[in-house]
Amino acid sequence: MNAIAAPLVVPRRTTVVVTCILAALAGLMFGLDIGVISGATPFIQKEFGISDRMVEWIVSSMMLGAAIGALGAGWLSATLGRKRSLILGGVLFVLGSLLCSLAWSPDSLIAARVVLGLAIGVATFTAPLYLAEVAPEKTRGAMISLYQLMITSGILVAFLSDTALSYSGNWRWMLGIIAIPGVLFLLGLFLLPCSPRWLMMRGRRDEAVEVLRRLRGDDDHVAREVADIEEQLKNPQRGWHMFFQNANFRRSVGLGVLLQVVQQFTGMNVVMYYAPRIFQGMGYDTEAQMWFTAVVGLVNVLATFIAFGLVDRLGRKPILYAGFATMALGLGVVGTMMHLGIATHGEQLFTVAMLLVFIAGFAMSAGPLIWTLCSEVQPLKGRDFGIAVSTFTNWVANMIVGATFLSLLNGIGDARTFWLYAGLNGVFLVFTFWLVPETRGVTLEQIERNLMAGKRLRRIGR
Known part of the structure; x- marks a missing residue:
């Protein structure tokens, strides 16, 4: 836990760039998970000899997990912090992707997609929240827009991947290959700081100020932002x-x-x-x-x-x-x-x-x-x-x-x-x-x- 709480010291420009990559990969993972199942279902249905009703359960099980993940994401992000919640989501995403690729039965595939859904539910709530709290004001809108755009890009990449793999009919690779951006997402998270707003919510003002100094580089700007956060926290949810x-x-x-x-x-x-x-x-x-x-x-x-x-x-x-x-x-x-x-x-x-x-x-x-x-x-x-x-x-x-x-x-x-x-x-x-x-x-x-x-x-x- 200490390693997570004390992020690596990274130059300000590098932190902003890595934050952009985080925005892209969080949205990309979401889109990949939506798109990847589309091309895989015909081959899954053929291999397991299952009915259309079972195909519906395989497809929709991810959304069940996402609903549960989204329901608990607010508590997780407030208790563990935005960064740790995203790390948990990234671990679940990689694990769920690998379990999908190794599924030995329709039931095991459904269970694996529920795990994948939990990851997506946590990430879709927490990633935009983290980005809004960490990104500089001048790039905040672009960060959120990039996140939305990368969801649609992830769907496209998944469709192209499915098309390339359809010639072999290897649905396991279709479902498992999205673990790769999941691993990159996890690696990027360890380079990022905790949210300064969350730190102040937990009474860790000095740490929040230090994070903002590394992110903004201007003491006057930092002082104004700290004052704004303190004013907002006077009006709790x-x-x-x-x-x-x-x-x-x-x-x-x-x-x-x-x-x-x-x-x-x-x-x-x-x-x-x-x-x-x-x-x-x-x-x-x-x-x-x-x-x-x-x-x-x-x-x-x-x-x-x-x-x-x-x-x-x-x-x-x-x-x-x-x-x-x-x-x-x-x-x-x-x-x-x-x-x-x-x-x-x-x-x-x-x-x-x-x-x-x-x-x-x-x-x-x-x-x-x-x-x-x-x-x-x-x-x-x-x-x-x-x-x-x-x-x-x-x-x-x-x-x-x-x-x-x-x-x-x-x-x-x-x-x-x-x-x-x-x-x-x-x-x-x-x-x-x-x-x-x-x-x-x-x-x-x-x-x-x-x-x-x-x-x-x-x-x-x-």
Whole structure:
């Protein structure tokens, strides 16, 4: 423990660079874990001779572990510290990846993916928190944006890795190879300092000041930041108390929960987890399924830049309107093509193109913006609680989607399944109009004042 508590003395510029690498690897691991199972499931199903229902359990077991990990991550990060929590997450990630590659039965694979999920649940809560507390002010936004971008990049890398390994059908390598970035993530963590905010929360002010001196290099800046942290700590988190005592806070928590349910029921992760199966339904062979899955990952990455470029120019709601409409159109056309029958190569390509339109619609809107809104609508004293509840809801909804898609395909058919998700995206347009506030250019303090004054949720951003 002492070795962890006393980090290596690293020059300031090196610390900032390694922090950037941490942001990249934390997001990359998250994305890798989402994407890697997609290409592996056809080969797992063939080797073990399992049903679609068991495949759903294998896919969704990771989300179960992530929900549990996210639920305990707040306590871990407060008790052990941000850095030690991330180290624990990194160890679990490497262990879970290796156990997946060595799985001897479907049940053992499910257990291994639960371990992997625990790691992801801890990391997805703690990594952005640590980065926000350690990164210099001038690069803080870039760090968080890099984290989000690397999630989509991790999905792409996983899809490309699966495609390369699909020729041999070696699903064990597909699942095990992501242990490599996990090890790099762990090595990077040992070079980093503890969070100065956490140190001050534990009464270790002198250590916090020393860490900030190494990170900032300017005594005046350090003094101002220490004073800011001390002022913030005078207002401790009171999430549980507020939730039971304040109806307006319950409204903001409820909105955060609904936003995460909406994000998952757009159907995006259905494509992420089952892309080869979807392309199989369009009539493509195994090789084409894998390459088109990689294209899905590429479009997901590229379209994410649209959100980065427009969110502070156009606002949250216009982009969400455009995204949900695009997703409803894309999935509606995909369902219609599957209903009519995909007979020619041109019809196949058109159907793929419309699925990619859906992917772009999500990546430019609900993907990044839901997380932004979830943090913006929570009042300061309940922000940790509100975001924790939102994160937990995200993983539970994610698990439900992953555990039901193949059953829907087998039960109501491909076309009706895609029409169902298209219809949900149409409903989400109405949800955005009635409940989602426009928060562009509005301070968090003003949003909180409007919320606590009892204004309607869609008006708290005014």
